[in-house]
Amino acid sequence: MTAFMCDQDVAQRVLEHIANGTTDAGEGLWREPVQNYVCPRRFADEMQRVLRRYPIPxxxxxxxxxxxxxxxxxxxxxxxxxxxxxxxxxxxxxxxxxxxxxxxxxxxxxxxxxxxxxxxxxxxxxxxxxxxxxxxxxxxxxxxxxxxxxxxxxxxxxxxxxxxxxxxIAANLDELPVFFTPDQQLFNSREYTLDVNWKVFLESFLEGYHIKPAHKETFFPFGYDNLNLVETVGRNARITFPFQRMEKLRDIAPEQRRVDGLLTYVYHLFPNVTIAVLSHHMTMLILEPVAVDKTQVISYSLTHTTLKGEAGVEKARNDAAFVSTTGQAEDIALAKSIQASLHSGANEVFTFGRYEQLIAHFHRNMQALLKA
Ligand code: FES
Ligand SMILES: [Fe+2]
Structure with a gap:
């Protein structure tokens, strides 16, 4: 694909999935050696051969x-x-x-x-x-x-x-949509450090297969079990998490449908950045790898394009506080849990399934660039 779908196409495809009880899915499995999350030499190669050679946000x-x-x-x-x-x-x-x-x-x-x-x-x-x-x-x-x-x-x-x-490494930045416009207010920037490998944390953003069990009381009540759109543009990707309130679009003519506030988009800007578009705000997270088991997260939050003025900032702040204290905290706890078991010997590989294809896309690109 050369561009992400427009909002109207997204709405149509989500409504079809809801009606049919389906979701986007990939073809096969991806097996990633656990060694790739713990090996200091591999970590050094990722920095040297990919992150320092790639145009990184x-x-x-x-x-x-x-x-x-x-x-x-x-x-x-x-x-x-x-x-x-x-x-x-x-x-x-x-x-x-x-x-x-x-x-x-x-x-x-x-x-x-x-x-x-x-x-x-x-x-x-x-x-x-x-x-x-x-x-x-x-x-x-x-x-x-x-x-x-x-x-x-x-x-x-x-x-x-x-x-x-x-x-x-050549990368086409022209295929990216405009993420931030000058009328959006940057209302928060902060940094924190997590004792996890950067890829373990990144993977938590790239699939919706975990939404029901992992976010049972937080995100899931507004959304669906394993219902997502996944798209790739070059090495970048987007996953769509629809809310149940999306269904009210059925009664609106396709070309007049607006999806603002009805879904969450999470963009993955290869290799180590995510941008989440939520109801009232957008957050850019830069996962700065510090060591094979340590990641500094740099976070910038901006108001959503639909909000104006101080009241808008207030709404955006509330939205951001909800996400970071609920669903995001759950994802961080899970990433730490994975990190703790990496050396246990339980898994020689991690197996990513058909509903985790953006993770496979990421690893496939990393693998190709490490060899290039
Ligand atoms: S002036 Fe910068 S190191 Fe001496
Ligand atoms: Fe999550």
Whole structure:
């Protein structure tokens, strides 16, 4: 597929599944060796061969609202900083002073320049080395060769993508829908660390087979047992979780159907980012692999496109609080439970079934790129 289905086609297909008691399903099984979740060498290969070579969503454009807005954090274990320049263009750099490597930016904020807090070397927002205190101490130093080291940045679909290495893997960002528009408010960003492998956590987002048993009292009462649409576009994917209130669309002409508030979309942006579109808000989660058994989750929440003003933010906050304290907490507990058993020897492989085909799609792509 070259694009995700439009909302009207989604509505039609969901209504057919409801009527027929069916769901989207893949062909066969996928068997993933458990070793691939625990082996430090495999983890290092995933970082080196995939995450540092792929254009990876780094933050929403909304996190860089004005000239000088920056976000500094590690991506695939490498400290980076992205910043919107005076010219409005977003640039990215390895976050390391060209004197002796101290990180020149921390966290997020707005800066006119980056000044290293070790010896005071100062860089412009475009990375150029602007000032060296007591420069006579560096006879012959070519300032133009000591600017911050750039990484490739693309701003597309309301997101900022970063590719760290020159030997980049080709990925078509034009096939992505626009996720965030400028009228959506970024109302929350936070980080937390989970003692789980990044792929174990990721997999919890990519199938709806678990909704009834795992979210019995939280998500399931609004939804269905094992009823989802799954789509792939390139290496990316989307899973649709319809709510029961979707059925009221039966009485509406197909071309007039609106799905806002009637379903949840979860996009998987290969390899380590999810974007969930919920009733009143959208959350982007970046799963930053820290170690084979540790993942830092960076979360950005924005208001849904349908909401305006302060009342909208309030609704979005309530929606987000419900999700994170109920269903998401359940998913995290399950991911920790899986992580605890990885070394038990009970499973040499994990078997993913026909209702878990987006997980197979993910592993198939990882496998191909690791070999490439
Ligand atoms: S390490 Fe940055 S100025 Fe010395
Ligand atoms: Fe879940």
């Amino acid at each position: 780094f933050c929403p454009s909304a996190a860089l609202p004005t000239a000088g807005s920056y976000v500094a954090r590690s991506a695939a274990g490498i400290p980076l900083v992205v910043v919107r320049g005076e010219d409005g263009v977003v640039r990215g750099f390895r976050n390391a002073c060209r004197h002796r490597g101290v990180q020149v930016a921390q966290g997020s904020g707005c800066a006119r320049a980056f000044r290293c807090n070790y010896h005071g070397w100062t860089y412009r927002l475009d990375g150029a080395l602007q000032h060296v205190p007591h420069e006579e101490g560096f006879p012959g130093l070519a300032r133009e060769h000591h600017g911050l080291t750039p990484v490739q940045v693309q701003e597309k679909a309301g997101l900022v993508f970063v590719t760290q290495q020159q030997d980049a």
